[in-house]
Amino acid sequence: MNSDARDDGNEQSHLSLSGERFTAVYRLSGSASEAESRARAICLEQTVEFPDALIPSEAIRAQIVGEITAIAPCPIDDGNSGCEVGIRYPIETAGREFTQLLNVLFGNVALQPGIRLQRIELPPRLLQHYRGPRFGIAGLRQRLGVRHRPLLCTALKPMGLSPIELADLTYRLALGGIDLIKDDHGLSDQRFCPFDERVSRCAEAVARANQKTGRTSLYLPNVTAPADEIVPRAARARAQGAGGLLLCPGLTGLDSLRRLADDDQLALPLLSHPALLGGLSLGPNQGVAHGVLFGTLARLAGADATIFPSYGGRFAFSTTECREIATSARTPLKRLAPIWPVPAGGMRLEQVPELVRFYGHDSMLLIGGDLHVSPDLTARCRDFLTLVEQSAEQLSNH
Amino acid sequence: MNSDARDDGNEQSHLSLSGERFTAVYRLSGSASEAESRARAICLEQTVEFPDALIPSEAIRAQIVGEITAIAPCPIDDGNSGCEVGIRYPIETAGREFTQLLNVLFGNVALQPGIRLQRIELPPRLLQHYRGPRFGIAGLRQRLGVRHRPLLCTALKPMGLSPIELADLTYRLALGGIDLIKDDHGLSDQRFCPFDERVSRCAEAVARANQKTGRTSLYLPNVTAPADEIVPRAARARAQGAGGLLLCPGLTGLDSLRRLADDDQLALPLLSHPALLGGLSLGPNQGVAHGVLFGTLARLAGADATIFPSYGGRFAFSTTECREIATSARTPLKRLAPIWPVPAGGMRLEQVPELVRFYGHDSMLLIGGDLHVSPDLTARCRDFLTLVEQSAEQLSNH
Numbered sequence: 001m002n003s004d005a006r007d008d009g010n011e012q013s014h015l016s017l018s019g020e021r022f023t024a025v026y027r028l029s030g031s032a033s034e035a036e037s038r039a040r041a042i043c044l045e046q047t048v049e050f051p052d053a054l055i056p057s058e059a060i061r062a063q064i065v066g067e068i069t070a071i072a073p074c075p076i077d078d079g080n081s082g083c084e085v086g087i088r089y090p091i092e093t094a095g096r097e098f099t100q101l102l103n104v105l106f107g108n109v110a111l112q113p114g115i116r117l118q119r120i121e122l123p124p125r126l127l128q129h130y131r132g133p134r135f136g137i138a139g140l141r142q143r144l145g146v147r148h149r150p151l152l153c154t155a156l157k158p159m160g161l162s163p164i165e166l167a168d169l170t171y172r173l174a175l176g177g178i179d180l181i182k183d184d185h186g187l188s189d190q191r192f193c194p195f196d197e198r199v200s201r202c203a204e205a206v207a208r209a210n211q212k213t214g215r216t217s218l219y220l221p222n223v224t225a226p227a228d229e230i231v232p233r234a235a236r237a238r239a240q241g242a243g244g245l246l247l248c249p250g251l252t253g254l255d256s257l258r259r260l261a262d263d264d265q266l267a268l269p270l271l272s273h274p275a276l277l278g279g280l281s282l283g284p285n286q287g288v289a290h291g292v293l294f295g296t297l298a299r300l301a302g303a304d305a306t307i308f309p310s311y312g313g314r315f316a317f318s319t320t321e322c323r324e325i326a327t328s329a330r331t332p333l334k335r336l337a338p339i340w341p342v343p344a345g346g347m348r349l350e351q352v353p354e355l356v357r358f359y360g361h362d363s364m365l366l367i368g369g370d371l372h373v374s375p376d377l378t379a380r381c382r383d384f385l386t387l388v389e390q391s392a393e394q395l396s397n398h
Numbered sequence: 399m400n401s402d403a404r405d406d407g408n409e410q411s412h413l414s415l416s417g418e419r420f421t422a423v424y425r426l427s428g429s430a431s432e433a434e435s436r437a438r439a440i441c442l443e444q445t446v447e448f449p450d451a452l453i454p455s456e457a458i459r460a461q462i463v464g465e466i467t468a469i470a471p472c473p474i475d476d477g478n479s480g481c482e483v484g485i486r487y488p489i490e491t492a493g494r495e496f497t498q499l500l501n502v503l504f505g506n507v508a509l510q511p512g513i514r515l516q517r518i519e520l521p522p523r524l525l526q527h528y529r530g531p532r533f534g535i536a537g538l539r540q541r542l543g544v545r546h547r548p549l550l551c552t553a554l555k556p557m558g559l560s561p562i563e564l565a566d567l568t569y570r571l572a573l574g575g576i577d578l579i580k581d582d583h584g585l586s587d588q589r590f591c592p593f594d595e596r597v598s599r600c601a602e603a604v605a606r607a608n609q610k611t612g613r614t615s616l617y618l619p620n621v622t623a624p625a626d627e628i629v630p631r632a633a634r635a636r637a638q639g640a641g642g643l644l645l646c647p648g649l650t651g652l653d654s655l656r657r658l659a660d661d662d663q664l665a666l667p668l669l670s671h672p673a674l675l676g677g678l679s680l681g682p683n684q685g686v687a688h689g690v691l692f693g694t695l696a697r698l699a700g701a702d703a704t705i706f707p708s709y710g711g712r713f714a715f716s717t718t719e720c721r722e723i724a725t726s727a728r729t730p731l732k733r734l735a736p737i738w739p740v741p742a743g744g745m746r747l748e749q750v751p752e753l754v755r756f757y758g759h760d761s762m763l764l765i766g767g768d769l770h771v772s773p774d775l776t777a778r779c780r781d782f783l784t785l786v787e788q789s790a791e792q793l794s795n796h
Contacts, residue, residue: 014560015590041712048556049582051767060558092588093557099622099649100586107583107649107673111707111743113680113714158446159491160458162412184447185505188498190490192413224497227625227657251497251505253651259625275505280677282511282684287677309509314439316511345509369449 015059021088023069023121024105028083029114029285032073035083039068042085042115045108047093064090077284084118096129098255098301106288110280117288120296127334131262135269135304136337137330137362143243143269144179144216149392150356151364152177152384153271153305153342154371156202157184163193167201169377174209174217176381180305180364181206182246183222185273195221195233196240203241218243220271223260224251231259234266244269244304250277254301261302271342272303281321290321295328299339305364310343312351319358326359340364349384356391413457419486421467421519422503426481427512427683430471433481437466440483440513443506445491461488475682482516494527496653496699504686508678515686518694525732529660533667533702534735535728535760541641541667542577542614547790548754549762550575550782551669551703551740552769554600555582561591565599567775572607572615574779578703578762579604580644581620583671593619593631594638601639616641618669621658622649629657632664642667642702648675652699659700669740670701679719688719693726697737703762708741710749717756724757738762747782754789 026042028035043066044052055061069086076082094101106117133139141147154173156166166187173181181202189195199221206219223233223245230252234245245268249257254277261270274294280287281294288297290308298306306329309315311322326341343359344366355365367384374380424440426433441464442450453459467484474480492499504515531537539545552571554564564585571579579600587593597619604617621631621643628650632643643666647655652675659668672692678685679692686695688706696704704727707713709720724739741757742764753763765782772778 015558017590045712047584048558049553049584049766050556050770054767054770055556056559060556064556064558092590093584095586095588097586097624099624099646100584100588102649103584103586103622103646103673106677107646110648110674110677111672111680111713111715155447158448158453158458158462160413160446160462161454186445186447186491186498186501188493188495188501190493190498192415192490224501226495226497227628227651227653230625248497248501248505249651250508251500251651251653253625253649253654255625255649256651274509275501276508276678279504279508279685280674282509283681286680314443315509317509368447369452372448372452 017063017092020091023088025086025119027116027118039085091126132336133304133339136339151179153180153364153366154178155184155368159186163198163201167205170202171205171209172378174206176378177385182220199237200240220244220246222246224248246271248273248275257301269304271305272298273307291324291328294325305340305342307342307344309345314346352387353391413461415461415490418489421486423484423517425514425516437483489524530734531702531737534737549577551578551762551764552576553582553766557584561596561599565603568600569603569607570775572604574776575783580618597635598638618642618644620644622646644669646671646673655699667702669703670696671705689722689726692723703738703740705740705742707743712744750785751789
């Protein structure tokens, strides 16, 4: 190729993209008069990352660069005004890769203040690359044999207990009727609680309890791990009888969740934990909106259930933010199964009726510490179950 | 085990940790009077994630829970006051895993507003699990044969060019004296620019230019990819002649960088790109301080060079933040090699003298678009090199 050819804007381009696009809606702080030039800058930043005037061909300008669809003023949570800006990107820029989709949606602009990824809209031709959740709400209900009520979830803790002690906890929690018993997300493979020993003992304990109760409780070990150990640990966990897996995609990368979800040999329900990831949701006008981060993206990555800090606990998410997450988790999204919103983070049993009213039947309540306030853990789990059943029944009658 | 045994605080515990601890220094917004109770909450949140009163044994309380080392008032960048709080965690809580170290340092508290991870201090017994950068400043100088001046780096763009066109660019950039020529981080494996074809053509082009110039330019393809494709792509890139690799750990997870750095078969210089990750650095009092995020953590993960948006470009990092990154990248950190700070993001050639004065000899200047303002790309690269050489000489004479 002649080394000057690319400077010729009229050259015959090899580019022939479909013309199909996906949409990101951003919220920009600042005045409407600045919004248009900032939106144009985003169109370049997230694609060619190149000055407009220097783009070497019209084909690239027309087919690769983002397009503004709409700019509309909107209020921002911090009380200031701002604008919502819709930008359409060619589906081919994201290819078939989740990492690259994230990059186009929010890679470089994550480094700029005053911009928040508010919503995304993905057409079927892009969504076809994502299998999404293997179980979702319906699949997990089927596996558990629980048809109508919200699910009960808890965490094995505190860190520092031995595998034998955690297995004993698991047994008592399952006996009390907890549906999903997950590792605390701080349990990895520490010497004082090695992964393999913990998993085999806790899986054995839950099986023993299930045999006694005739119910199905699942044990979900934490497979958040070094990049090359996630899949091997998941496979060993399955072999040892784990009923699902917990992963912190903020620590491992969101695509590690997708990798586990797409694994046909594994085929286990996946619970997503928000550690570190959640940092991207804070701030009224930066990062990624709660619904997108904990809802849409977790679902695209294949989570069957998405944990987030609920209002009313020891974190600071608002009811609006929590509702946004629950909606994004469950709203129809082409062939991607709806998933379980899992409010968590310091909730107490006395809040169960209110939480069930707020989150509805298709939610999973994760209560940890507050199950341990009574010496009889199993009895307290039964209280939790009764409260959920009663609250669900009340909800049905309204 | 008797199911009530764990409720007995005097039981003989299996825990016998070393007592060695690592330190995280957090900056909390708000008053000093609140700081102590918040610090105590963090000590629990990041370890046992359990109410203090319910911790089942004194051994766990003494050996697992974080300990406050100091609380001191400090100013916060937004003009308000706050406190710096030092917390020491047992090295065993983080085990030998980078994912779990991140989790203890900032996993759950990332979800709380008004807390920023400001500094970390890791003792040798924890650091021994991290090999860190394979090349760093000295290793990359040796590989390039460049002894004193700052390095020149650029990106292959814009997205939309074909592999043939990018290879042509590569050739001209290498001919002009650019030391490191990396893929734009938006180039992954799109149909219009497939990874394998791009890598083989660009690697061939840089080798051809090196033969002509007698110098060493390196081509660094972007291996940011789905979780199960990163290592295979990296291996193919090496086989095809890549001189290094680019990765966006914010998209793949930081531990994917560690995985590549530790790979003795691969053994290539690694350039870390801040896409998405950088979102955690924004906000005066949340997230992770610039020096920790782009400096210490990138270095722990094994990056040989860390890209960040410089002051004076199209992003909004301040000179203080940029200096903090450069310092963290290069300051002695036990056996972990110092690495290259790589200021980037819309810088122009005319800023080179000032940038060299600011960042010093051991820095890598990444200039993309501004190399393309002249029709003669190679001549402009030579100007870039001359400017860097002259600026470095001036720096030496002062």
